[in-house]
Amino acid sequence: MDWDKLRIFHAVADAGSLTHAGETLHLSQSAVSRQIRALEESLNTILFHRHARGLILTEQGELLFDATRSMTKRLDAASARIRDSEEEVFGELRVTTTIGFGSLWLAPRLSKLYDEYPELNIDLMLDERVLDLPMREADVAIRMKEPSQADLVRKKLMSVRMQLFANPDYLEKRGTPEDVEDLRNHRLICQNTKSEQVSAGATLVRELLSYDLPNLLTVNNYFGCLQAVHHGLGIGVLPDYVSIDDTRLVRVLPEVESNEVPVFLAYPEELRHSKRISAFRDFVVSEINLQRKKAQAL
Template sequence: MDWDKLRIFHAVADAGSLTHAGEALHLSQSAVSRQIRALEESLSATLFHRHARGLILTEQGELLFDATSAMVKRLDAAAARIRDSEDEVFGELRVTTTTGFGTLWLAPRLSALYAKYPDLKIDLMLEERVLDLPMREADVAIRMKEPSQADLIRKRLMGVNMRLYASHEYLEERGIPETLDDLSHHRLICQNTNSNQVAAGAALVQQLLAFDVPSTLTVNNYFGVLQAVLSNLGIGVLPDYLTHDFPNLQRVLPDVESNEVPVFLAYPEELRHSKRIAAFRDFVTEEIFAYRKRQQERHQD
């Protein structure tokens, strides 16, 4: 099968338009159309339904697009490995993690990584969906559970617990709860138990809602919960990694917390020798070590 025709087919399928694919490939629309017709003839199959608004893949086209997508991801991985030099760290690094951890812990620390490697281009993808690393949806992931996919290198970074926090101003005005029953005098800010989150966090919220909580505010990520807590709206369920970066948070009901949530860093086996992956892994490991050291010092004080 002609690789060049497959490349053009993939661009057309991705764009849904001969014109847009031609612009991306720097080819005329007629040249792209000829290549697609030639590919269809060689396969004895129709790959696109053509209509006024663009092109839609046929069933046969969907099968071929799945194959070319996998090829493109593998080629991207190979190109990434080739681009990694022995002594320099540069180029694109696609990092995926949850919205909360990425927004509240990782992003504020990236200045240290860029200071060391200014030619890095980081694409930070924050979402609760677990991206497929072997299929190259991302290069490296930080996940709130141990990855189950095969062909991944994984490293346990730390453990996180969900705890109850409020702002100093809120507690001065409303008082500090001493028992779980005291939550009946406060507003609880948390994620909805049906939203995407770690199971330990959802279990803690369910436990808290069993008490007579008169008012709640639910947000679908921890960034929103944090902003509401800092705005003195109530007592929030938040991960404990926030305590150093947000000193206005005060823990309440210190005996109440979720089960520990393990945090793992993972990347595909095929990127084992990537300098960019190594640089990011070492950076995160160093930041975690510094975070743990600060926690120990606080406990000693």
């Protein structure tokens, strides 16, 4: 099968338009159309339904698009490995992690990584959904559980617990609860138990809600919960790592916390020797070690 025709087919399927695909490929619309017709003839099938608003893949087209998408991702991976210099770190690195960890822990530290590797470009994808690393939806992931996908290099980074925190001004105004029953006199800020989150966090919230707390603010990520706590809206369920760097937080009810949540870094086996991956991994490990030392000094 002619790879050039497949490349053009993939661009058309991705764009949904002969014109837009031609602009991407720097080909005329008629040239793109001829290549698609030739591919359809060689396969003896119709790959697109044509209508006034654009192109829609047929069932056979969907099958071929799945194959070309996988091939493209594999080629991207190979290209990235080839471009990786033995001495330099540069190019794009697609990092995926949860909204909470990415916005509260990772993003504030990235300036240090850029200072060391100014030619590195980070594409930070914050999503509770677990992206498929072997299929190259991302290059490296930091997740709140051990990844189950095959062909991955895994490294445990640390453990996290969800705990209760409040703004000191809020506690001065509303008082500090002495036991869980006292939370009825406060607003609890937490993730909705139906939102995507680690099970340990959801379990802790369910336990707290069993006390029939009358006032509640739910947010679908920890970044929003933290902002609400900072603005004195109540007492929040937050990951423990936020309190090490944030002096505006006071821990409430120290005996109340979730089970331990393991944090793993993972990347595809084929990127084991990538200089970009190594630089990012070493940076994250170094930052975690610095945070541990800071926590021990508190």
